[in-house]
Amino acid sequence: MSDTHSGISRRRLVQQSLALAGASLLPARSWPETRPAVRTRAIPSTGEAMPIVGLGTWITFNVGNDATLLNESAAVMAAFFEAGGRMIDSSPMYGSSQDTLGFGLDTLGSSTPVFSADKVWTSNANNGAGQIEHSQQRWGVPRFDLLQVHNLVAWEPHLRLLRQMKAAGEVRYIGITTSESRRHAEFENVMHGQPLDFIQVSYNIINRDIEDRILPLAMDKGIAVIANRPFQQKQLIHRFEGKPLPAWASEFEAENWAQFLLKYVISHPAITCTIPATTRVDHVRENLACATGPLPDANQRERMAAYVRSL
Numbered sequence: 001m002s003d004t005h006s007g008i009s010r011r012r013l014v015q016q017s018l019a020l021a022g023a024s025l026l027p028a029r030s031w032p033e034t035r036p037a038v039r040t041r042a043i044p045s046t047g048e049a050m051p052i053v054g055l056g057t058w059i060t061f062n063v064g065n066d067a068t069l070l071n072e073s074a075a076v077m078a079a080f081f082e083a084g085g086r087m088i089d090s091s092p093m094y095g096s097s098q099d100t101l102g103f104g105l106d107t108l109g110s111s112t113p114v115f116s117a118d119k120v121w122t123s124n125a126n127n128g129a130g131q132i133e134h135s136q137q138r139w140g141v142p143r144f145d146l147l148q149v150h151n152l153v154a155w156e157p158h159l160r161l162l163r164q165m166k167a168a169g170e171v172r173y174i175g176i177t178t179s180e181s182r183r184h185a186e187f188e189n190v191m192h193g194q195p196l197d198f199i200q201v202s203y204n205i206i207n208r209d210i211e212d213r214i215l216p217l218a219m220d221k222g223i224a225v226i227a228n229r230p231f232q233q234k235q236l237i238h239r240f241e242g243k244p245l246p247a248w249a250s251e252f253e254a255e256n257w258a259q260f261l262l263k264y265v266i267s268h269p270a271i272t273c274t275i276p277a278t279t280r281v282d283h284v285r286e287n288l289a290c291a292t293g294p295l296p297d298a299n300q301r302e303r304m305a306a307y308v309r310s311l
C-alpha cells in the first residue's frame with residue numbers, strides 16, 4: 001500500500017536530514033531500571049496497571065520535518081518515560097504527529113515502555129484497515145495497544161473491524177472517543193450496546209459534563225476512561241495563571257495551576273488516565289509529578305471547583 005510506504009520513507013528522510021544537519025540525537029537507552037513508581041489505575045477489562053498521567057500529541061507533535069522540533073519532541077518523550085509515563089495518544093488526524101512519535105521511538109530505542117494509543121478516523125468504512133496499517137508504520141510499532149474510533153466517525157463498521165482485530169490478537173484494547181458534549185447521548189448508547197475496553201472524553205475543572213452520566217456509566221460497565229483536554233488546549237492555563245493559587249493547594253501538593261488542574265482530573269475515581277499535551281520537557285516533568293504525590297479527596301475536589309468558579 002503506497003500510503004504505508006510513504007510513512008516509512010518520510011521517517012527515514014527525516015532521520016537522514018537530521019544526520020546531515022549534524023543534529024545530536026538522544027542515545028538509545030534502557031528504561032525499566034530508571035523509572036520511578038507512579039500512581040496507576042487498573043484497566044477494568046484486564047487489571048493491567050496504567051500510570052494516571054499520559055501524553056497527548058495533537059498540535060504539539062505536529063512539527064513536520066523541522067529537525068530542532070523533532071529532537072525537542074523526542075526529548076519530551078524521553079522525559080515522559082523517565083518520569084514513569086506510558087500511554088501516548090495520537091491519531092491520523094494530527095498532521096505529522098504520528099511520524100514524530102515514530103522518530104522519537106526510533107531515537108529512544110526499542111525498549112521504551114510505551115503504551116501506544118491511536119485512532120481510526122475516516123468516514124469511509126472500507127478505509128479503516130488501511131489507515132490503521134499506515135498509522136502503525138508511521139509509529140513504527142508492530143501493533144497498537146489501544147485503537148479508538150475517533151469522534152464516533154463511522155463507528156459501527158470501525159468497531160466491527162476493531163473487534164475482529166482484537167479477536168485476532170492484532171490490537172490489545174478497543175474504544176471510542178469524543179470531545180463534543182453534543183455527541184454524549186450517542187456516546188452513551190454505544191457504551192450501553194458495545195463491548196468496549198476504553199472511552200476517551202473531554203474532562204477538566206471547567207468542563208465537567210461527563211461527571212453526571214458518562215463517568216458513572218463507565219464505572220458501572222467496567223470501562224477505562226481517558227480524560228482528554230485537561231487544560232482545554234492551554235485556555236485554562238491562560239485563564240488562571242494571573243490568579244492566586246489557594247494556600248490549601250499545598251495540602252495535595254499542587255505547586256502551580258497546571259498541577260492544580262491535572263490533580264482535579266485524575267482524582268476522580270472513574271478516570272484511568274489523562275493525556276496532557278506539551279512541547280516542553282519541564283512541563284512533562286511537572287505533569288508526571290502529579291502521578292507521584294497526594295491527590296485531593298472528594299471534599300477538596302468540591303472546594304477546588306468552587307474556587308475556580310469564584311475567580
Ligand SMILES: NC(=O)c1ccc[n+]([C@@H]2O[C@H](COP(=O)([O-])OP(=O)(O)OC[C@H]3O[C@@H](n4cnc5c(N)ncnc54)[C@H](OP(=O)(O)O)[C@@H]3O)[C@@H](O)[C@H]2O)c1
Pocket residue numbers: 055056057058059060089090150151177178179200227228229230231232233234237258259275276277278279280282283284286287
Ligand atoms: N476526540 C479526541 O479523540 C480528542 C480530542 C481532543 C484532544 N484529544 C487528545 O487529548 C490530548 C490533550 O488535549 P489538548 O491537546 O486539547 O490539550 P491540553 O492537554 O488540554 O493542553 C495542551 C496545552 O497545555 C500546555 N501545557 C501542558 N503542560 C503544561 C504545564 N505543566 N504548564 C503549562 N502549560 C502546559 C501545552 O503548552 P506547552 O507546549 O507550552 O507545554 C499545550 O499548549 C490531545 O493532544 C489529544 O491527544 C483527543
